[in-house]
Amino acid sequence: AQSVTQLGSHVSVSEGALVLLRCNYSSSVPPYLFWYVQYPNQGLQLLLKYTSAATLVKGINGFEAEFKKSETSFHLTKPSAHMSDAAEYFCAVSFSGGYNMVIFGAGTRLAVHP
Amino acid sequence: DTEVTQTPKHLVMGMTNKKSLKCEQHMGHRAMYWYKQKAKKPPELMFVYSYEKLSINESVPSRFSPECPNSSLLNLHLHALQPEDSALYLCASSQDRYSYEQYFGPGTRLTVT
Numbered sequence: 001a002q003s004v005t006q007l008g009s010h011v012s013v014s015e016g017a018l019v020l021l022r023c024n025y026s027s028s029v030p031p032y033l034f035w036y037v038q039y040p041n042q043g044l045q046l047l048l049k050y051t052s053a054a055t056l057v058k059g060i061n062g063f064e065a066e067f068k069k070s071e072t073s074f075h076l077t078k079p080s081a082h083m084s085d086a087a088e089y090f091c092a093v094s095f096s097g098g099y100n101m102v103i104f105g106a107g108t109r110l111a112v113h114p
Numbered sequence: 115d116t117e118v119t120q121t122p123k124h125l126v127m128g129m130t131n132k133k134s135l136k137c138e139q140h141m142g143h144r145a146m147y148w149y150k151q152k153a154k155k156p157p158e159l160m161f162v163y164s165y166e167k168l169s170i171n172e173s174v175p176s177r178f179s180p181e182c183p184n185s186s187l188l189n190l191h192l193h194a195l196q197p198e199d200s201a202l203y204l205c206a207s208s209q210d211r212y213s214y215e216q217y218f219g220p221g222t223r224l225t226v227t
Contacts, residue, residue: 032214043120043204043220044157051214090156094214102216104156 002027004093006105013112019063019078021108023091026072033074034092034102035065044090050074061085086112117141118219120205126225129195135222137188137205145169145211146188148180149204151221157204163188164211195226 007022025031032051036044048059055067065076074091091105118139127133137146145164149157162170163182177199179191188205202223206216 034215036218041202041223044218046215046217049215088154101159102214107154107156109154 002029002031002093002095002103004091004103004105006089006091006108008108009106010109010111013081013110015083015112015114016080019076019081019085019110021076021089021091021110023065023074023076023105024072025074025091025093027093027095029095032094033065033067034094035059035063035074035076036090036092036104037061038088038090038107040087047076047089081110081112083112083114086110118205118207118217120203120219120222122222123220124223124225126227127192127195128227129197131195132191132193134192135190135203135205135224137190137219138186139207139217139219140186141207141209141217142185143207143209143217144185145208145213146182147206147208147216148188148190149206151202151204153201161190162211169211192224195224197226200224200226 003026005024034049035047037047038044047063048057050057050067058064063078089108094102121136148160151157160174161180166182177194181189202221204221205219208216
């Protein structure tokens, strides 16, 4: 069965510090992986996606993620946090072939303090 | 145009009311989705439409009734809802039901009183 685990429901960083949000997946077939961001009372915005091309994926707002098959991980990073990065972040996985279903992780709330 | 729009943004309704949520996309996508999201939780899939036909119903109560009048439009009709149905309702679309990437709308915040 396919699943996504986000380690840490809350992450707090100082402005200017490194952001690291962790995501591990379980999949029996090659996965497609996504990170979405959700600001309060808004919908989901796609930050970046991995679709079996380059393992290091760059997204919007300075975020990037690295697909590591050996570790079944797809952690999200940003070198320097900004106050505007405070939001809920969801890791998600989808699968090639067959009927598409997107499975979301439980989410990680990122707080950025001055 | 890579946008999914949803109306209304906010909706307050009583338990005896009938209301509808609307979702629209003009990307030529042939799969559309309804998700329900409770506070501090990830979205949960409710329905999937593929080429205007209902493909997946994730055991959603009949007080939620989806409709796909054409390839650009998706409605969710609401009737006799319960307070626990209060949530953010998100619509999404993808090129087809086999596509891995979904585009999400901003959602409708529903409050049932």
